[in-house]
Amino acid sequence: MTHDHLLSPITAAELTAPNRVWMAPLTRSRATMPGNIPNALMAEYYAQRADPRTGAGIIIAEATPVSPQGHGYYATPGIHTDAQEAGWKQVTDAVHARGGKIVLQLWHVGRVSHHALQPDNQPPVSPTDATSQSKTYIDDTYERHPNTPPRKLDPAELPAIAExxxxxxxxxxxxxxxxxxxxxxxxxxxxxxxxxxxxxxxPPWGGSTENRLRFPLLVAHSVVDAVGAGRVGYRISPLSEHHDAIDSDPKSTFTALAAVLGKLGLAYLHAVETWDRSKIDPRLKTVIPAIADAFKSAGGHAYVANGDYTPDQAEQAIASGWADAVAFGKLWISNPDLTERIRRDGPYNEWNSDTFYGGGARGYTDYPTIDQPALR
Structure with missing residues (x-):
């Protein structure tokens, strides 16, 4: 099928893009250690996906901790030291040299961490003292370790985290x-x-929906005050069960969050709709439209969908008004020229999940474009 809607340009507040084929944030754990510093290999990886015709309309760079306390996985790049800032500068320079656009995802893992990754081997922090049942990797063996039981945050700590x-x-x-x-x-x-x-x-940081949203909104206001609403997005996963996610009424909770984020005039709201489109949560058909409408009706600009979309499904989502753009994940790992492949209706390289996390160029910068020989 043709993909005219998916390949059309979009403006979301101060962000403009030549197409609606966005690149979702993808943890790849290639930062230079020690120091969690972005490097030349990362610059090459992002630049490969930046061309306005063949690459992403907007690249959302991988989740990046905002502080030493925010880290939860080995070799993820940070954005809290001068060396990290300089490392990211070579990435953005490489992307802009290809004519691309790139935004950075700001991250704090909370309880999803291990004390070996935390300052002075302290426990991770969270609004709960319950331990995440997921596992993380803490060194270059990439073996999974149980997360450390968290320390429940003191309210007095919250303004500093927002800062x-x-x-x-x-x-x-x-x-x-x-x-x-x-x-x-x-x-x-x-x-x-x-x-x-x-x-x-x-209360006032827990209990009612208004109270539970208080800290996320403190963070959003702080970021908007720092850089302006027109170049800020916010990512949610309302129906996710990732890392023991529990909410009794995600439609109500996330519609309320979307409305107040929309009032800030954010450029976009980005939602992980599902991890597996063959196992769609039946609530999706009502929850996502309510969230997107609440955001845009309140003054937000674009709704960006994510969640195991095929290019054909993404075209239908945009043509129907379900979404304004679609962020693809694993397809970008194995197809640095994904937009060109969509324009030609494929074919698509298959990804190698063994090389998703850690390592070097293999499975990172060596996937061929559509006009190059296939990997052996």
Whole structure:
């Protein structure tokens, strides 16, 4: 089929893109260690996907911790030191040299971490003292280890964490990013505050929906004050069960969040709709339209869909008005020229999941474009 809607340009506040084939944030764990510093290999990887005709309309760079406390996985790049900022500058320079656009996802993992990754081997922090049942990798063996039981946050600590997000946003803009995306999805710190099954803080930071949204909105306001609403996005995953996600009424919770984010005039709201489109949550058909409408009706600009879309499904989503853009994930890993492949209606390289995390160029910068010989 043709993909005219998917390949059309889009403007979302201060962000403009030549197409609606966006690149979702993808953790690849290739940062230079020690120091969690972005490097030349990462610059090459993103630049390969940046050409306005063959590449992403907007690249959302991988989840990037805003502070030492925000780390939860080995070799993920940070944005809280001068060396990290300089490392990201070579990435954005490479992307812009190809004519691309790139925003940085700002991340704090909350309880999804191990003490070996935390400052002074301290426990990770969260609005709950319940341990995440997922596992993480803490060194270059990439063996999975149980997460460390978290320490429940003191309310007095929250303004400093919000300031970490604001400082990271400012660093990102200085490093040349076209915008930032606040990571409020996948049951990391901001999502832990949002969900009633995870936020065990006392009022005014826990309890009612309004109270549970108070800290995520403090972060959003801080980032907007730092860099302006027109180049800020926010990511959610309302129906996710990732990292023990629990919320009794995701439609109500995330519609309320979307409305207040929309009032800020954010450039876009980005939602992980599903991890597997063959197993769609039946609530999706009502939850997502309500969230997108609440965001845009309140003054937000674009709704960006994500979640195991095929190019044909993405075209239908945009043509029908379901979404304004679609962020693809694994297809971008194995197809650096994904937009050109969509224009030609395929074919598509298959990805190698063994090389998703850690390592070097193999499975990272060596996937061929459509006119190059296939990998052997």
């Amino acid at each position: 970490d997000f604001a400082n990271a946003a400012s660093r990102a803009i200085r490093a040349g990013f076209d915008g930032v995306e606040i990571h409020g999805a996948n049951t990391y710190l901001l999502d832990q505050f949002t969900r009633d099954g995870m936020n065990k803080m006392d």
